Amino acid sequence: xxxxxxxxxxxxxxxxxxxxxxASAVRAHAAACPECGPELAAMEQxxxxxxELAPAAQINRGRSAGIRSRLIMRGxxxxxxxxxxxxxxxxxxxxxxxxxxxxxxxxxxxxxPVTGDTKRVTPPAQQPKxxxxxxxxxxxxxxxxxxxxxxxxxxxxxxxxxxxxxxxMREQVAALDSVQSPTDSLTAMLSRKDSMIAAMTGPDVKVxxxxxxxASEPLGRMMWNRAxxxxxxxxxxxxxxxxxxxYQVWLVTDDAKISAGTFHPDANxxxxxxxxxxxxxxxxxxVAITEEPEGGMPAPTGPMVVAGNA
Amino acid sequence: MNPSERPQSYSSENGSNxxxxxxxxxxxxADETALGALYDRWVRSLYSLVLHLLKDPDEAEDVVExxxxxxxxxxxSYEPSRGAVSTWLLTIGRRKALDRxxxxxRSREDLIGEDRSFAxxxxxxxxxxxxxxxxxxxxxxxxxxxxxPAEQREVLELGYFxxxxxxxxxxxxxxxxxxxxxxxRLAMQKLREPLSMHRGVTE
Numbered sequence: 001x002x003x004x005x006x007x008x009x010x011x012x013x014x015x016x017x018x019x020x021x022x023a024s025a026v027r028a029h030a031a032a033c034p035e036c037g038p039e040l041a042a043m044e045q046x047x048x049x050x051x052e053l054a055p056a057a058q059i060n061r062g063r064s065a066g067i068r069s070r071l072i073m074r075g076x077x078x079x080x081x082x083x084x085x086x087x088x089x090x091x092x093x094x095x096x097x098x099x100x101x102x103x104x105x106x107x108x109x110x111x112x113p114v115t116g117d118t119k120r121v122t123p124p125a126q127q128p129k130x131x132x133x134x135x136x137x138x139x140x141x142x143x144x145x146x147x148x149x150x151x152x153x154x155x156x157x158x159x160x161x162x163x164x165x166x167x168x169m170r171e172q173v174a175a176l177d178s179v180q181s182p183t184d185s186l187t188a189m190l191s192r193k194d195s196m197i198a199a200m201t202g203p204d205v206k207v208x209x210x211x212x213x214x215a216s217e218p219l220g221r222m223m224w225n226r227a228x229x230x231x232x233x234x235x236x237x238x239x240x241x242x243x244x245x246x247y248q249v250w251l252v253t254d255d256a257k258i259s260a261g262t263f264h265p266d267a268n269x270x271x272x273x274x275x276x277x278x279x280x281x282x283x284x285x286x287v288a289i290t291e292e293p294e295g296g297m298p299a300p301t302g303p304m305v306v307a308g309n310a
Numbered sequence: 311m312n313p314s315e316r317p318q319s320y321s322s323e324n325g326s327n328x329x330x331x332x333x334x335x336x337x338x339x340a341d342e343t344a345l346g347a348l349y350d351r352w353v354r355s356l357y358s359l360v361l362h363l364l365k366d367p368d369e370a371e372d373v374v375e376x377x378x379x380x381x382x383x384x385x386x387s388y389e390p391s392r393g394a395v396s397t398w399l400l401t402i403g404r405r406k407a408l409d410r411x412x413x414x415x416r417s418r419e420d421l422i423g424e425d426r427s428f429a430x431x432x433x434x435x436x437x438x439x440x441x442x443x444x445x446x447x448x449x450x451x452x453x454x455x456x457x458x459p460a461e462q463r464e465v466l467e468l469g470y471f472x473x474x475x476x477x478x479x480x481x482x483x484x485x486x487x488x489x490x491x492x493x494x495r496l497a498m499q500k501l502r503e504p505l506s507m508h509r510g511v512t513e
Contacts, residue, residue, distance in 0.1 A: 008495065010495075010498075011494050011497070012475075012476050012491065012494055012495075014498065015470055015494065015498070016404075016408065016469075017469035017473075017474065017479070018475065019475060019477075041391075042502055042505055043498050044392075045393045045394070046498065046502045046505050047404075047470065048394075048396065048397035048400045048401055049448055050455075050470060050501070051359040051400040051403075052396070052448055053451065053452055054359040054361075055358060055362060056358050057361045057362070058354070059371065060371075064371075067349075067353075067375045070375065071342075071345055071349060071378050072343070078382075079342060243372065244376045245372075293379065
């Protein structure tokens with residue numbers, strides 16, 4: 001790009017009104033041009049001053065405090081993870097895979113996340129113990145009210161649901177047989193299907209339906225095989241998180257909320273997660289999914305999307 | 311405007327920006343309390359801008375959070391020589407807000423029909439206790455804005471508030487692309503003059 005061409009595009013670039021390829025060329029030129037570089041900087045500063053002319057608006061104080069708190073908490077968590085990385089076992093999200101819709105994939109082993117959205121989060125030992133009922137949330141739900149309701153629901157329907165989930169999983173895993181992808185490690189996938197089905201249907205499986213308040217049908221279930229320490233979570237029709245947000249799974253015990261990882265459901269709202277994590281067979285009190293900033297949080301801060309009593 | 315509603319500090323090459331730069335350095339060193347301090351200084355200005363662009367408080371709050379988080383993550387890439395911290399922050403926030411506007415995929419009539427113009431920008435009522443120089447600069451820019459010919463102002467508004475490219479502006483206004491480019495360039499040059507007189511970024 002010539003100097004004259006770059007000069008003529010500076011204002012559009014400063015306003016973000018130029019096509020990306022032109023903007024890139026102009027910026028490359030400006031980086032080395034003693035005339036265009038300062039001119040572009042000045043125009044960008046002018047654009048920023050235009051932003052300062054916007055009518056003053058007052059952000060909701062409570063929400064602003066929540067945003068500030070989340071930012072600091074995330075910053076702290078990141079600093080701590082930088083300075084003292086601790087291997088954390090309960091990373092269920094490492095095994096996240098979508099089984100709904102077309103082109104099902106299951107990641108063999110628990111070492112490779114299937115989606116780029118799945119991230120490891122702070123292990124439980126690093127997490128602050130924040131009581132659930134004081135979690136700052138825009139649209140908080142009474143966890144214990146949900147838990148009491150769920151206790152009634154679970155009792156009568158658990159056996160039927162286990163069977164339904166087992167059949168559903170069998171169908172989904174069976175569908176893998178028809179998937180022919182040169183990039184998928186089908187052999188490894190298939191080698192796991194028997195153990196996964198067993199993990200979901202064994203005598204020691206505890207099923208936790210995950211429901212949204214007021215809904216008659218669950219949006220997912222967490223199945224915990226207390227003999228094999230397998231954890232399997234499925235969701236259906238879960239709406240996508242807001243832009244810039246992710247879902248985070250929490251295993252709630254009496255004295256901790258253990259992050260089980262972050263995930264994004266597929267286009268159909270479906271999610272399948274599998275991992276192994278040992279927990280005292282009587283320790284689990286509830287499972288919850290909250291909406292959190294990308295990357296997850298060391299403790300739940302966002303609105304609860306679904307939850308279930310163990 | 312009520313002085314109490316003004317942001318706590320403004321960008322310029324004065325003490326407030328030096329404070330911001332110091333906060334940025336602490337953020338590079340992973341001091342999260344600096345992030346909180348930067349948030350306190352600029353949340354009102356940033357929220358005002360993105361709310362004016364998005365017209366949706368929930369989305370505006372999301373953009374505010376994303377912007378400060380990006381500031382934390384990218385603090386090391388901030389270069390004081392390229393402008394004030396506030397310039398950097400507001401630029402990030404505006405881009406994120408425009409990304410959301412574009413993602414809404416609304417009709418162009420919706421975009422240009424909404425109240426996103428400079429027409430409702432209030433007259434500056436600077437609080438003399440804070441950053442008088444910055445307030446004066448803003449007032450001069452606002453005055454220059456008010457003196458722009460209508461056709462230049464229209465082009466500027468469509469680009470600034472609606473995130474339209476020059477081609478899209480040409481499409482919306484029915485003007486040749488070359489005319490749009492010329493009007494935008496002239497408008498920006500006129501708005502830039504107060505900045506040159508103020509401290510002289512290029513001088």
